[in-house]
Amino acid sequence: MNWIGICGYDLLLPERGVCALVDGEQVALFRTYDGTVHALGNRDPFSGAYVLSRGIVGTRKGEATVASPLHKQVFSLVTGRCLDEPAVAIPVYRARVRDGAVQVSVSVPPSGARAQDRGLVSVGG
């Protein structure tokens, strides 16, 4: 599994998102109130604009969510599913925090067995 370092964990505001460019993919990263980091696709499938990282984070019936800033559809941060239109979903990536840095892996779909953590490669600049 290919972990890519993104930024210091401190750069993420609680309950807010940022966008990262990872292997040419736009990845929306969210830090929720409990400290968890979620990584999902940044593209809003309804409008085609790359804006989900700028949505409002919250919960619906206890499930962590983000609402698209354009037309307010709500997506689960855990499954990527659109809770307003269950047929629509966005990709979910793996994210973790190591030594104060946020790392993301976009290579393997996150479902399935826990992959082995390996060394980290740093990009950006």
Add this chain to the structure above:
Amino acid sequence: MRKIVVAGYGPAAHRLVEALLERDFDGTITVIGEEPRPAYDRVALTSYLDGVSAEELSYPVPPGVVTRLNSRVTGIDRRARRVTVEGGEPEPYDVLVLATGSRPFVPPVPGAGHAHVYRTIDDLDAIRAAAEGATDGVVVGGGLLGLEAADALRGLGLRTHIVEMSPWLMPRQVDEGGGAVLKGHIEALGLSVHAGSGVQEIVTDGRGKVTGLRTPDGTLVEAQIVVFSAGVRPRDELARECGLAVGERGGVVVDSAMRTSDPHIYAVGECALHDGMVYGLAGPCFTMAEVAAERITGGGAAFGGADLSTKLKLLGVEVAQFGAMEGALDVTYMDPVGGVYKKLFISDDATTLLGGICVGDASPYGTLRSYVGKPLPAPPADLLFAGGGVQLDLPDDAQVCSCNNVSAGAVRAAIHDQGCADVPGVKACTRAGTTCGSCVPMLKQLLEKAGVDTGKGLCEHFAHSRAELFDIVRVRGIRTFSQLIAEHGEGRGCDVCKPAVASILASLHNGHVLEGENAALQDTNDHFLANIQKNGTYSVVPRIPGGEITPGKLIVIGEVARDFGLYTKITGGQRIDLFGARVDQLPEIWRRLVDAGFESGHAYGKALRTVKSCVGSAWCRYGVQDSVGMAIALELRYRGLRSPHKLKSAVSGCARECAEARSKDFGVIATEQGWNLYVGGNGGFKPRHADLLAADLTGEELIRTIDRFLMFYIRTADRLQRTSAWLESLDGGLGYLRSVIMDDSLGICADLDAHMERHVATYADEWRATLEDPDKLGRFVSFVNAPGVPDPSIVFATERDQIKPVVMS
């Protein structure tokens, strides 16, 4: 004709009179009260400090009833059947009803004469006056009324201390475990609690000014105000002096017909002693009044004691107690982290519910109270864990409103037979919910069960309306969303409640929208201080107050647009919109504008948009006032004011109305004498012409009236409710609005004025402030891990010589 005289004019007296009239009593009724006003809702007394006026708290005097206010009854001549009245004519009676209530008990400690009590409107006036210039207040007594008084002192801005003799707070309602949890809540609010303590003396300086309170162990609690709330004593002195039977520990002895030992004299309310009990709650007092009225008019009702269950929310903490406070078995649920304590008392065979205590979450109260003495409706653990989540069907005979003794059956009948479709309807039909209000959630439940939709909550996270949240934030002094949702909501919020709360916090505190935790609450427009467009770029709309702009500034806007390649358009609001900026370009664009003397403006955000103007008297041959000057003054005054929805305004220089002021939230039209103010206009989705609120105002009067109009709207409107819809939903409409903001009928104008002054004084250009703060500035990048890289998904085509977004799907 029979003549009834009532001594004392409190809630019990009022209910008695109403009940007599409802029973078609055809004699005369005279009520003699010592206070300077008719009876008022003492249960809601504290709201007086929040700006509810004495008139609003007062019960209307029923027609035909003679009242003697400011008049104290000084004696009863039982043989002559006559009462004497201080400084006035004696009053003969056929039937006398004592409704003299009770007085706060003030222990005879040195200095007690300098202390306050908390019972009447006059007491509150005295406390409010004393709070001026004070920093600390102490309340003696940590019972129900003591905590209410403490909340009031806190609301007046004082550091507040509570001194309670028992080892824990509210000893009559909760046990030791509940008291500990309650103390945690109250201390978390910044109040200090001295339990297991008492009063040795009230300490004063040489000139009789209070400086503190000394406890028996010698501790000095420094304070400039001391309020005693250490219990009440029935006012039975009239009865005592004329030889009526009174209880050993006070109270006029009555039988179950509410008759005293003299068959011509009745006693009701807090002064009466029935079966060894004096009742200090409004509910039983009202029942006594009904019984007495029934008896006086020849009926046969009897008072059989009353349920002393209570549920209340003090300082934001729910506390409830019902039935017995002990039992052979008990089951406790305790969550010290969440501050919740719930306990049920059960019979030794574990089948019958005897009573319960709740602190921090009183949801089981509504349902379980009506099961006291009956078989448990579910296993105790389920009842405690799920709280109000267990939906039980209340039996028809279950009492829903204890203040007014209304059963579930009576509420159902009101819904089904009288067509009551909401809480106000049920209140009007049954009186349920009209006193302490704690049964209102049950009324809603019954309405919902009957298939009536009653929701007004903001979203799944808050059961409150925006106006209620505004009050909670204001009165409790809440500063963050986290605190608000932890104390008054559920879950972690969403795109509905977060911006609404952010706006409330901004209206009240006027801090920067990106300061601290606020940043996470804003929708993308407020977060990036610009308007998002369909392709994820933003528009910038420089503020052009009143639409007036110099050629030099026009050129700057042109240059900025050209240099950043922005699409440019003149808006319908007399300014110029620049479209197509990436997040990373926004600060650079603002910097150029700021340097040229602009600020970026709100075309986003629930705030003032523009104040449009016509050219007015400076140039126009018809103009009678300087509409441009006034528009600029208004725009600069109200810019940045966060509100439930956007605010628009316009000023026209004469009645030809070229600025379209009557389609605005507040529109101004010049007259020969001054300015006419119109409010509640709207274009948009549902157009509405504004109504004339006031005519021929001077400039100063105009501004003061708009100040109050806006602040009153901000405090009471629903989320995303424009002034037009708000005005239409306002009970009493324009007349009521006028009475509040022009005649000060609620006594809140000074507060509204001060609030607006604070806004004006603390307004800061939020774009400039962002430029000056490296932390905030750092967020304006397309990618955290590649700050210099522009977003490759943003692509433009060209149309009519300008850019146009292309979104790839």
